[in-house]
Amino acid sequence: MNAELATDYSGAPVGAPIYELTNVSKTYARNLVVALEKVDLTLKKGSFTSVIGSSGCGKSTLLKVMAGLIPPTQGRVVLQGKPVTGPRRDIGMMFQQATLFPWKTAVENIVLPIEIRDGKAAAKKAMDKAHELLDIVGLKGFENVYPNELSGGMAQRASICRMLITEPAVLLLDEPFSALDELSRDMMNMELQRICMEQNATAFLVTHSIQEAVILSDDIVVMKPRPGRIAEIVKVDLPRPRTLDMMTTPKFGEIVDHIRGMLDKGEDM
Amino acid sequence: MTEFQTNQPADVETVQDTVWVQEIAFIDSVPRSIAMTFVFVMFIGTWQLVTSFGLVSPIILPTPLETLNDMIFVGKNLLTGGYMLTSLWITIKEVIYGFALAIAIGFSLGVLVGETAFGEKAVMPYLVAIDTMPKVAFAPLFVAWLGFGIESKVALAAFIATFPIVVGTAAGLHAADENARMLFKTMGASRMQTLIKMKLPTGLPQIFTGVKIGAVGVMAGAITGEFLGGGKGFGELIRVAASQLNTPRVFSLILYLSLVGLALYLLVQWTQRKVVFWHKERVGAGEH
Numbered sequence: 001m002n003a004e005l006a007t008d009y010s011g012a013p014v015g016a017p018i019y020e021l022t023n024v025s026k027t028y029a030r031n032l033v034v035a036l037e038k039v040d041l042t043l044k045k046g047s048f049t050s051v052i053g054s055s056g057c058g059k060s061t062l063l064k065v066m067a068g069l070i071p072p073t074q075g076r077v078v079l080q081g082k083p084v085t086g087p088r089r090d091i092g093m094m095f096q097q098a099t100l101f102p103w104k105t106a107v108e109n110i111v112l113p114i115e116i117r118d119g120k121a122a123a124k125k126a127m128d129k130a131h132e133l134l135d136i137v138g139l140k141g142f143e144n145v146y147p148n149e150l151s152g153g154m155a156q157r158a159s160i161c162r163m164l165i166t167e168p169a170v171l172l173l174d175e176p177f178s179a180l181d182e183l184s185r186d187m188m189n190m191e192l193q194r195i196c197m198e199q200n201a202t203a204f205l206v207t208h209s210i211q212e213a214v215i216l217s218d219d220i221v222v223m224k225p226r227p228g229r230i231a232e233i234v235k236v237d238l239p240r241p242r243t244l245d246m247m248t249t250p251k252f253g254e255i256v257d258h259i260r261g262m263l264d265k266g267e268d269m
Numbered sequence: 270m271t272e273f274q275t276n277q278p279a280d281v282e283t284v285q286d287t288v289w290v291q292e293i294a295f296i297d298s299v300p301r302s303i304a305m306t307f308v309f310v311m312f313i314g315t316w317q318l319v320t321s322f323g324l325v326s327p328i329i330l331p332t333p334l335e336t337l338n339d340m341i342f343v344g345k346n347l348l349t350g351g352y353m354l355t356s357l358w359i360t361i362k363e364v365i366y367g368f369a370l371a372i373a374i375g376f377s378l379g380v381l382v383g384e385t386a387f388g389e390k391a392v393m394p395y396l397v398a399i400d401t402m403p404k405v406a407f408a409p410l411f412v413a414w415l416g417f418g419i420e421s422k423v424a425l426a427a428f429i430a431t432f433p434i435v436v437g438t439a440a441g442l443h444a445a446d447e448n449a450r451m452l453f454k455t456m457g458a459s460r461m462q463t464l465i466k467m468k469l470p471t472g473l474p475q476i477f478t479g480v481k482i483g484a485v486g487v488m489a490g491a492i493t494g495e496f497l498g499g500g501k502g503f504g505e506l507i508r509v510a511a512s513q514l515n516t517p518r519v520f521s522l523i524l525y526l527s528l529v530g531l532a533l534y535l536l537v538q539w540t541q542r543k544v545v546f547w548h549k550e551r552v553g554a555g556e557h
Contacts, residue, residue: 067455068455069451069454069455086457087454087455087456087457088457089457091455093451093452095448095451095452096448097446097448099446099448099449099452101449101467101470101471102547102548103470103546103547112456112466113456115466116453116456116457116458116462116466117456117457146547148547
């Protein structure tokens with residue numbers, strides 16, 4: 001779509017390991033809960049990975065460690081060859097809520113990460129890019145609209161743009177569409193796939209929905225609680241681009257059943 | 270042929286439109302202006318009746334007409350720059366200085382208490398303790414410290430108006446949700462950036478609520494200060510009129526004074542609408 005935007009953010013070739021976690025454990029000192037135990041995980045450039053598991057399986061802890069929001073108690077967390085020791089500009093994040101600020105217009109919200117990191121002047125320069133991104137997510141014409149006037153889905157589209165503006169090497173998605181109704185959610189998932197493919201983005205999604213994980217991912221990390229650990233990494237070899245019709249294929253059903261079986265076993269423990 | 274019972278009416282002509290009238294409560298059909306006028310007329314009417322039947326002594330309650338006449342008299346004095354205008358101006362100055370002081374101190378303390386763990390742990394309990402005291406009781410102290418001039422009134426006005434602003438600011442700084450905080454962390458924002466670009470704007474509605482409550486308190490503080498500490502302000506005019514049993518004068522002075530309070534309140538409200546333009550107030554002012 002746009003040659004400049006579709007550039008390879010990290011410079012690494014597609015398929016090369018970009019984010020590596022080795023033997024990562026996290027124990028909360030407060031109550032000695034082992035939230036993560038010996039997690040090994042590699043994200044490949046351009047891949048889409050989901051993590052799924054019952055509550056308390058440590059998936060949000062894993063995400064926070066990967067985002068540099070909390071330190072691990074053990075292990076190595078390395079993004080693009082550099083250890084993650086705090087929030088970084090090559091990590092983009094998106095949350096359940098769009099969290100757009102109502103006193104800023106759509107574009108102003110989108111350039112906020114630049115404004116915070118590089119100041120007002122740099123943010124002004126990034127305006128053109130924000131306009132292009134809004135165009136990509138189908139929000140052309142809404143540049144100067146305040147978030148109050150955007151629907152839930154539109155707000156999440158804008159927050160995708162905010163995540164992409166710093167050209168992150170990895171996108172961390174914390175149940176980004178779970179607050180939307182199911183129809184918009186399916187649509188946004190397809191949008192997300194399209195954007196990730198166009199941008200060659202490496203994505204890591206935390207979700208509660210097995211269907212969502214299967215339709216979007218190359219790899220699904222199934223986690224089990226107490227202590228939080230990886231039970232299995234399921235490969236999804238459905239062809240790309242994925243379409244919503246694939247949800248009715250036997251293969252899709254098989255993978256969903258397999259994961260559901262794993263999760264049910266997890267509940268028994 | 271089997272006979273099916275269908276929803277289709279056999280004869281369309283027999284089915285009437287199901288248009289029916291929904292009952293509306295009478296008060297919902299009355300415009301606000303008319304409802305307000307009604308209450309006003311009732312009030313004045315009752316007042317007139319009570320006075321014209323001689324139910325209370327004219328010293329205690331003057332007739333509406335006497336009050337109106339006195340209002341016109343006071344109004345003329347104010348408009349022609351008479352001694353009452355000089356007094357009113359003194360009171361307005363006390364209110365403005367007191368309000369500015371309350372906003373400055375209240376906002377600073379609010380940030381200290383709302384943003385820092387030290388403020389929350391060590392300062393807030395004392396603020397709560399002082400806030401529960403009857404602040405008017407401090408008036409003699411302010412007079413002793415600052416004299417009979419406007420300073421002691423400004424101090425009392427500011428003292429009363431500061432606390433709601435502290436509370437509003439502190440509450441406002443806690444209004445930002447977990448997502449917004451996390452987002453700012455992931456963007457690598459400094460504490461100052463988080464405060465200025467996120468927490469403060471998020472908390473503006475609460476801050477303004479505090480300022481509005483303060484605007485009401487600052488008036489009360491200035492007048493109480495004048496009652497208890499003398500001076501030449503409007504409160505002194507009221508005190509003198511009351512001591513002369515000139516009740517119509519007391520009434521009309523209070524009415525003019527309330528106009529000043531109303532103007533201050535509306536000024537804050539107008540500023541709030543301009544500054545916090547994204548926040549739709551749900552409090553029932555204005556027509557639907």
